[in-house]
Amino acid sequence: MTALLEVSGVSVSFDGFRAINNLSFSIGAAELRAIIGPNGAGKTTFMDIITGKTRPDSGSVTWGERAISLLNLSEAAIARIGIGRKFQRPTVFEDQTVAENLILALKSPRNPFAALAFVLTGEGRARVAALAAQVGLGAHLARKAGELSHGQKQWLEIAMLLAQEPRLLLIDEPAAGMTLAEREQTTAMLVGIARTRAVVVVEHDMEFVRRLNCRVTVLHEGAVLAEGSLDHVTRNPAVIEVYLGRG
Numbered sequence: 403m404t405a406l407l408e409v410s411g412v413s414v415s416f417d418g419f420r421a422i423n424n425l426s427f428s429i430g431a432a433e434l435r436a437i438i439g440p441n442g443a444g445k446t447t448f449m450d451i452i453t454g455k456t457r458p459d460s461g462s463v464t465w466g467e468r469a470i471s472l473l474n475l476s477e478a479a480i481a482r483i484g485i486g487r488k489f490q491r492p493t494v495f496e497d498q499t500v501a502e503n504l505i506l507a508l509k510s511p512r513n514p515f516a517a518l519a520f521v522l523t524g525e526g527r528a529r530v531a532a533l534a535a536q537v538g539l540g541a542h543l544a545r546k547a548g549e550l551s552h553g554q555k556q557w558l559e560i561a562m563l564l565a566q567e568p569r570l571l572l573i574d575e576p577a578a579g580m581t582l583a584e585r586e587q588t589t590a591m592l593v594g595i596a597r598t599r600a601v602v603v604v605e606h607d608m609e610f611v612r613r614l615n616c617r618v619t620v621l622h623e624g625a626v627l628a629e630g631s632l633d634h635v636t637r638n639p640a641v642i643e644v645y646l647g648r649g
């Protein structure tokens with residue numbers, strides 16, 4: 403499998419503290435990956451490096467078939483190249499409807515007026531409806547985003563990211579604050595999304611990770627401690643010691 407994203411030997415220090423320590427990681431073009439690890443393991447910093455928010459002191463981050471370096475690109479350029487990031491808290495436009503939020507997020511045309519004109523076409527309406535359906539909001543297009551449940555807002559934001567047609571989606575702790583039913587729907591949704599693109603999910607909820615049924619990367623002290631199926635990594639004594647045993 404050729405990698406879509408290849409992170410190799412990356413390190414970064416903050417005031418002499420090595421938050422990421424010779425970290426290597428790669429993900430394929432249509433792969434779902436969960437990242438787990440104790441607080442302070444470097445999960446957020448790792449995502450910050452991929453998205454260009456934090457520049458590593460050493461190592462390489464390459465992208466796509468031509469293995470272009472992401473290290474010289476701005477955050478905006480990295481987003482345009484096809485890397486979408488969802489932070490833990492949903493950031494939707496609460497006073498706009500689900501449909502309006504999706505229209506504003508469409509990749510093209512770029513400005514809101516052109517986007518509105520586009521959505522008046524059959525193709526535009528179909529695109530918005532398909533995005534909403536993909537995240538279980540097909541019946542909620544006319545509702546104000548502010549009226550949605552926390553889980554539904556998270557899904558709307560995922561659909562807004564999908565509107566940008568990313569090839570890699572980074573999702574931070576989606577399960578937090580969701581009901582059990584919402585968490586189950588979210589795992590199914592993420593599995594579906596990862597059939598056509600790469601999805602990295604940072605998550606502490608082990609039941610959620612189990613339902614993702616994917617390869618798991620365990621970070622500890624800024625490096626990869628273990629990688630493999632959830633059963634494989636949770637049997638690893640080092641993982642039990644630093645993470646699972648602290649329950």
Ligand SMILES: Nc1ncnc2c1ncn2[C@@H]1O[C@H](COP(=O)(O)OP(=O)(O)OP(=O)(O)O)[C@@H](O)[C@H]1O
Binds near residue numbers: 419443446448
């Ligand atoms: N800008 C910064 N300046 C100084 N230290 C930082 C900075 N960003 C992160 N750190 C430190 O780097 C380490 C890794 O932090 P990071 O937030 O990446 O961990 P995490 O795995 O995301 O943790 P959590 O699960 O708590 O979100 C921590 O010890 C943190 O205090």
